[in-house]
Amino acid sequence: MYDLISTPSVVVELEQVTENLKKMDALNRTYGIRVRPHIKPHKSVYFALEQLSCGARGITxxxxxxxxxxxxxxxxxxxxxxxxxxxxxxxxxGRLMQRIRVSTEVNSIYGAKQLSALGERIGKKVAVLIEIDGGLHRGGVPPYEGAVAFADSIRDLPGLEICGLMYYGGLIYAETTREGYEAQTKREHDELVGTAELLRAKGYRMDVLSGGNSYSARCCKYLEGITEVRCGNYIFNDVATLATGFAVEQECALRAVSTVVCKMDDHHAIIDAGSKTLTTDLCGHRPGYGWVVGHPEIRITKLNEEHGFVESDEPLPFEIGDKIAIIPNHACVLPNLVDKIYGIRNGRIERMIPIEARGRYL
Amino acid sequence: MYDLISTPSVVVELEQVTENLKKMDALNRTYGIRVRPHIKPHKSVYFALEQLSCGARGITxxxxxxxxxxxxxxxxxxxxxxxxxxxxxxxxxGRLMQRIRVSTEVNSIYGAKQLSALGERIGKKVAVLIEIDGGLHRGGVPPYEGAVAFADSIRDLPGLEICGLMYYGGLIYAETTREGYEAQTKREHDELVGTAELLRAKGYRMDVLSGGNSYSARCCKYLEGITEVRCGNYIFNDVATLATGFAVEQECALRAVSTVVCKMDDHHAIIDAGSKTLTTDLCGHRPGYGWVVGHPEIRITKLNEEHGFVESDEPLPFEIGDKIAIIPNHACVLPNLVDKIYGIRNGRIERMIPIEARGRYL
Structure with a gap:
C-alpha cells in the first residue's frame, strides 16, 4: 500500500480524520459545547477547513x-x-483584527496594557479571554478570587474587551486512569464555571468559557456550562491516546512511513525514520519511540537523526526494502517537521497536503 | 541586541561560524585530513558555501x-x-549522477545490488564507500575480515565502484572524559585504517577513508591515514559540545531567541520557546533543555510545545517582554524546524538565511 511513498514521510488516513472530527463534534454538541479545534497538530489549511466543515466553531x-x-x-x-x-x-x-474576527488571551498586566494600547491605537477593542492557571503553572491567574482580582485590575483599560475565560488543564496528561481523567475534567469544569459565576456576579460578560484538551473533551459530560473546547490531538491521535484507551489503533490517522534500510540480525533492524521524523518526544505510558502499525510488540528503542533502531524478541517480520508505518508517540510534533503530508484514502494517495503554517520564525 | 527579532526564532552568529569552520579545517589539514562537512545541522546553501570557502572538500x-x-x-x-x-x-x-560528482555508501548485499543495477542502467558506475559498523550497530559491516568478506561479495557487481570505507564512531558520544574521546578516536583510526590495509592487500582501491564526527575530528592527531572527516555539529556547537569542554559559550554560534511571556513568581518564568523550537532532545552531560546565554545557572526544566519553563534559585533577572538567547542541547535539530534563520554580524541582523533542504518528504 505504501509502494509509491518515498520515505521517510508522514501520511494521514483522510477518512479516519473525518470520522475523528465528526465523533468529537457530535459528542460535545450533546452537552451544548462547541469544538474550536487547536490547529497545532496539523498547521494545515486543508485540515482546518475539514474541521470547520465537520462542525467546528472557528479555530484556535x-x-x-x-x-x-x-x-x-x-x-x-x-x-x-x-x-x-x-x-x-x-x-x-492590529492588522489581523482589520481582516477577521480574532480574539486572544491575557494573563499579565504587562500583556493587558500592550493589548489595550493596541486597541486604542486602532480604535477597536481587543477581545480577550482571561487565562486561568489550570494547575500546570505555565501562565494564567489563579481561579476564583485570583481571577476576579486580575479582572478588576484590567477592567478599566480602555482598549480591552473581556469576553470570558480560558483554561488549560494540562495536569490531566499526568493521570493514568479513567477515574483520574474524569476527576481532572471535573476540576476543569468547577474552576472555569465557578470563576465565571463570580465574575458574572460582578457584572462581567462571560460569553466564552474556553477549556478542553483531547482527554477532557472526551469526558465532556462533566464540562456542561463551558462553551468551547480547544482539543487538537484528537484529529490524528497517537501512542499517548492509544495507551490511555481513548482510541484504538485504527483511529490513529497519522503515521510516519519508513523503509527498513539495514538488518543487523534477525532481531534488530534500522529504519530511515529518526528523530528528524519522529522527534524524541516520549510517551509517559509506554517506552520507546512509536508504535509499529500491526506490530505493537516490536520496539523502537533508540533514534539517531535519520536512523530508528527497531528490535523484537521474535524474529522481525521485515526485510530490507520493506516499508512500515509508525504511529508516533506525540502526533502534534510531526507535521511541523515536513512541508507536505501524503493524504491517503481507500489505500491510495489522494493528495499531497501542504503544511502552510509550519516553520515560521515568529 | 535582539530588539528587532520576532520570537521564537533561531539566530546564528556569522563571524563565529567562520571561525569555527576555519579552526576545524586548519586543525585537520595539519594531519593531512580534509573536512567534508555533514550539512545536517544547517541544511542551508548559505552555510554549505561558507564551508566550501573555508576549505571543505565537498559536502556530506x-x-x-x-x-x-x-x-x-x-x-x-x-x-x-x-x-x-x-x-x-x-x-x-541516477539523475543526480548525471549532474554532479556524487558518491554514497553501501552496507548490504540488497543495497549493493540495487546500486549496481542503477550503474548498469545508466552506463556509469556508482561510486560507493563500504560502511563499517563503528560500534553503534546502526548499519555497517564488521571491520577487518568482516569488511573484506563483504567487499568480496559485492566485488563482481558490474555497476559498482568501491572507492573506500566509511565509519561512524557514534560510541564516542557516550564518553565523558578527554581520555575516553581519544580512546574512541584511536579505535576509529585503527579499525578504519586497519581494514583499508587488508583490502588494499587484496587489490582494492581505498582512495577515500571517511570518518570523523565533531568530537573525533577535534582529536584528529590520532586519525592520520584517513582522508576525510564528516564532522557536522562543529559549525554551531551546542550544550553537548560545551559540557564536554570542546567549546566555550562564545563558540556556540546558534541560539534560540525567546521572549519571557509570563512570570509565575520571582523564580519561575515562561518563555515562548518550547519543544517546537528547542526540541525535546536531552544532553547526556547536563539536565534541562538548554543553556541560557550568560546565565548557565538558570534552568529550563520542562517544555510544552510553545512554552518553556524557566527557573532559578536566585530571583530571575528577566521581566515579561525581555528577550533571552538559549544555546540548545543539540544544535542539529533546530534549523530543521524553521524556514529561515536570522544571520547576525556585529550585533546586527545581516541577512535571513533560508533552510532550503529542510522539511522534504523524502
Missing part, C-alpha cells in the same frame, strides 16, 4: 503567524491561545 | 533530497552518507 492557533496564514486562506474566526507579548506582535495583531 | 548529506537541493545551487561534489534503498531513490540518484 498558538502563534500569530499561524493565525495570519489561516486568515490568508479565508478562515475568519480565530482564537490565539497564547499571551502575545511584544510591539511587533501588537502591530501584526 | 544524509538524504538524497538534501543532495538534490545542494546540487540545484551549484554544489558539485557530494557524499550521501546513508544507505539508499528503494527504486524511487535509485531513479533520482
Amino acid at each position: 492557533c498558538a502563534k500569530l503567524s499561524e493565525a495570519e496564514t489561516m486568515a490568508d486562506y479565508g478562515i475568519d474566526d480565530i482564537f490565539i491561545a497564547y499571551p502575545l507579548i511584544g510591539e511587533d506582535k501588537m502591530e501584526r495583531l | 548529506c544524509a538524504k538524497l533530497s538534501e543532495a538534490e537541493t545542494m546540487a540545484d545551487y551549484g554544489i558539485d561534489d557530494i557524499f550521501i552518507a546513508y544507505p539508499l534503498i528503494g527504486e524511487d531513490k535509485m531513479e533520482r540518484l
Whole structure:
C-alpha cells in the first residue's frame, strides 16, 4: 500500500480524520459545547477547513503567524491561545483584527496594557479571554478570587474587551486512569464555571468559557456550562491516546512511513525514520519511540537523526526494502517537521497536503 | 541586541561560524585530513558555501533530497552518507549522477545490488564507500575480515565502484572524559585504517577513508591515514559540545531567541520557546533543555510545545517582554524546524538565511 511513498514521510488516513472530527463534534454538541479545534497538530489549511466543515466553531492557533496564514486562506474566526507579548506582535495583531474576527488571551498586566494600547491605537477593542492557571503553572491567574482580582485590575483599560475565560488543564496528561481523567475534567469544569459565576456576579460578560484538551473533551459530560473546547490531538491521535484507551489503533490517522534500510540480525533492524521524523518526544505510558502499525510488540528503542533502531524478541517480520508505518508517540510534533503530508484514502494517495503554517520564525 | 527579532526564532552568529569552520579545517589539514562537512545541522546553501570557502572538500548529506537541493545551487561534489534503498531513490540518484560528482555508501548485499543495477542502467558506475559498523550497530559491516568478506561479495557487481570505507564512531558520544574521546578516536583510526590495509592487500582501491564526527575530528592527531572527516555539529556547537569542554559559550554560534511571556513568581518564568523550537532532545552531560546565554545557572526544566519553563534559585533577572538567547542541547535539530534563520554580524541582523533542504518528504 505504501509502494509509491518515498520515505521517510508522514501520511494521514483522510477518512479516519473525518470520522475523528465528526465523533468529537457530535459528542460535545450533546452537552451544548462547541469544538474550536487547536490547529497545532496539523498547521494545515486543508485540515482546518475539514474541521470547520465537520462542525467546528472557528479555530484556535498558538502563534500569530499561524493565525495570519489561516486568515490568508479565508478562515475568519480565530482564537490565539497564547499571551502575545511584544510591539511587533501588537502591530501584526492590529492588522489581523482589520481582516477577521480574532480574539486572544491575557494573563499579565504587562500583556493587558500592550493589548489595550493596541486597541486604542486602532480604535477597536481587543477581545480577550482571561487565562486561568489550570494547575500546570505555565501562565494564567489563579481561579476564583485570583481571577476576579486580575479582572478588576484590567477592567478599566480602555482598549480591552473581556469576553470570558480560558483554561488549560494540562495536569490531566499526568493521570493514568479513567477515574483520574474524569476527576481532572471535573476540576476543569468547577474552576472555569465557578470563576465565571463570580465574575458574572460582578457584572462581567462571560460569553466564552474556553477549556478542553483531547482527554477532557472526551469526558465532556462533566464540562456542561463551558462553551468551547480547544482539543487538537484528537484529529490524528497517537501512542499517548492509544495507551490511555481513548482510541484504538485504527483511529490513529497519522503515521510516519519508513523503509527498513539495514538488518543487523534477525532481531534488530534500522529504519530511515529518526528523530528528524519522529522527534524524541516520549510517551509517559509506554517506552520507546512509536508504535509499529500491526506490530505493537516490536520496539523502537533508540533514534539517531535519520536512523530508528527497531528490535523484537521474535524474529522481525521485515526485510530490507520493506516499508512500515509508525504511529508516533506525540502526533502534534510531526507535521511541523515536513512541508507536505501524503493524504491517503481507500489505500491510495489522494493528495499531497501542504503544511502552510509550519516553520515560521515568529 | 535582539530588539528587532520576532520570537521564537533561531539566530546564528556569522563571524563565529567562520571561525569555527576555519579552526576545524586548519586543525585537520595539519594531519593531512580534509573536512567534508555533514550539512545536517544547517541544511542551508548559505552555510554549505561558507564551508566550501573555508576549505571543505565537498559536502556530506544524509538524504538524497538534501543532495538534490545542494546540487540545484551549484554544489558539485557530494557524499550521501546513508544507505539508499528503494527504486524511487535509485531513479533520482541516477539523475543526480548525471549532474554532479556524487558518491554514497553501501552496507548490504540488497543495497549493493540495487546500486549496481542503477550503474548498469545508466552506463556509469556508482561510486560507493563500504560502511563499517563503528560500534553503534546502526548499519555497517564488521571491520577487518568482516569488511573484506563483504567487499568480496559485492566485488563482481558490474555497476559498482568501491572507492573506500566509511565509519561512524557514534560510541564516542557516550564518553565523558578527554581520555575516553581519544580512546574512541584511536579505535576509529585503527579499525578504519586497519581494514583499508587488508583490502588494499587484496587489490582494492581505498582512495577515500571517511570518518570523523565533531568530537573525533577535534582529536584528529590520532586519525592520520584517513582522508576525510564528516564532522557536522562543529559549525554551531551546542550544550553537548560545551559540557564536554570542546567549546566555550562564545563558540556556540546558534541560539534560540525567546521572549519571557509570563512570570509565575520571582523564580519561575515562561518563555515562548518550547519543544517546537528547542526540541525535546536531552544532553547526556547536563539536565534541562538548554543553556541560557550568560546565565548557565538558570534552568529550563520542562517544555510544552510553545512554552518553556524557566527557573532559578536566585530571583530571575528577566521581566515579561525581555528577550533571552538559549544555546540548545543539540544544535542539529533546530534549523530543521524553521524556514529561515536570522544571520547576525556585529550585533546586527545581516541577512535571513533560508533552510532550503529542510522539511522534504523524502
